[in-house]
Amino acid sequence: MMTKNQTNEREQLEMLTIDQLVPNDHLVRKLEAAIDFSFIYPLVENLYSPNGRPSIDPVVLFKMTFIQYVFGIRSMRQTIKEIETNMAYRWFLGFGFHTEVPHFSTFGKNYVRRFQDTDIFEQIFYRILKEIMHQGLLHADHLFIDSTHVKASANKRKYDKKVVRKETRAYEEKLQLELNMDREEHGKKPFPPEKFEKEEWKEIKESTTDPESGYYVKDERTKQFAYSFHAATDEKGFVLGAIVTPGNVHDSHVLQPLVERVIQNVQKPLAVAADAAYKTPAITNFLLENQMLPVLPYTRPKTKDGFFRKHEYIYDEHYNCYLCPQGQILKYATTTKEGYRQYKSNPLICSKCPSLSRCTESKHHQKLIQRHIWESYVEEAEHLRHSYDIKQIYAKRKETIERVFADAKEKHGMRWTTLRGLKKLSMQAMLTFAAMNLKKLATWTWQVA
Secondary structure (H helix, E strand, O other): OOOOOOOOOOOOOOOOOHHHHOOOOOHHHHHHHHOOHHHHHHHHHHHOOOOOOOOOOHHHHHHHHHHHHHOOOOOHHHHHHHHHHOHHHHHHHOOOOOOOOOOOHHHHHHHHHHHOOOOHHHHHHHHHHHHHHHOOOOOOOEEEEEEEEEEOOOOOOOEEEEEEEOOOOOOHHHHHHHHHHHHHHOOOOOOOHHHHHOOOEEEEEEEOOOOOOEEEEOOOOOEEEEEEEEEEEOOOOOEEEEEEEEOOOOHHHOHHHHHHHHHHHOOOOOEEEOOHHHOOHHHHHHHHHOOOEEEOOOOOOOOOOOOOOHHHOEEEOOOOEEEOOOOOEEEEEEEOOOOEEEEEOOHHHHOOOOOHHHHOOOOOOOOEEEEEOOHHHHHHHHHHOOOHHHHHHHHHHHHOHHHHHHHHHHHOOOOEOOOOOHHHHHHHHHHHHHHHHHHHHHHHHOOOO
16 A cells, blocks of 8 residues: 655654764764874864964864765765765764854865975874774784875876986985996996986976876876875785875885885884785895895796797806806896896807797897896795795785775775875875774774663
């Protein structure tokens, strides 16, 4: 039987509190119980003047941003609209039925005037992480690192071409020292300092809308201005640190500073897991030299079809030479300023070799093999890859760092950004990951009354 609602209770007068309207298991109750938000007051105290008009409570200000990032609301303007009508959000902020909600521009004005040139967002992120550690939920012996691209608020067709200087990498100074030592050991003159100081330039596309974003090319169909969010998680999926770079910065350039940040603020991990993009001589050298196990996957050979693979040329460490599949020697020639030793074959022998067509396309009939001075560290990482424990650690990537990025994009608004500039994107990253950590902390520590 169809029922028609004959009564209209919209105008009914009732006496109740906001607390009665919020379900006992609502997420905002869990967030409120998880951490005492008054820790924000001492962090921002020196950013406010002792004189002048009273400000909006800074705890309320940051709670509004947590509502936006925890619930994945697309903008602060929309967040304010939601707070006006959502009783659970009002309860979380400590508002009554008739409390006036701040204007949506309030946070933006406070960001420009107070927070822009501070590390307040990082401090809040690490304060929440400290609470997670205090609860005994953190398991940071194994670190999982990756990056994801976030589409910038910029038209990919509006750009200027610009020539810029190539950035210096974190390991550059150490590499220069060791490759000069390598040259001296082989009877070569070390490179003079000016050889390394010579500036190298490259042409890039710079967005006219957001110049600090980077032009990211994944394939023929995916070309856009973007930012890269680099993050590290523990084996439970808690984010331990994050760095934001333009989208055209390679993942491998950020691992060292990210790991160092985790060591400084959390603890030193026993093992670091990452995908194939991080399998470089510099990274494996950094990890093994600092007593951290590299957990890296198999990488396919990049040799052309029909040619001998690099592993078919046997390296003799004692005599410092390579043996080709036909048993001929490739002797050491030099060490380049990029840190690669070059080994060359005898062209007189190679020109008569029956396997020449499978070995090289050189018109001089000379095979050249390059071996990085830190190649032994890559080989050690490849050797470790086959152990059972390393395989078990690597298998957790899909349920840690990859799941974090999936949740951040699907549930917390990180697929694209409406903000512009590296500082604001860093703020978004720290608030997003802080919100995700807080949500997990609140869910795991919630005790039903």
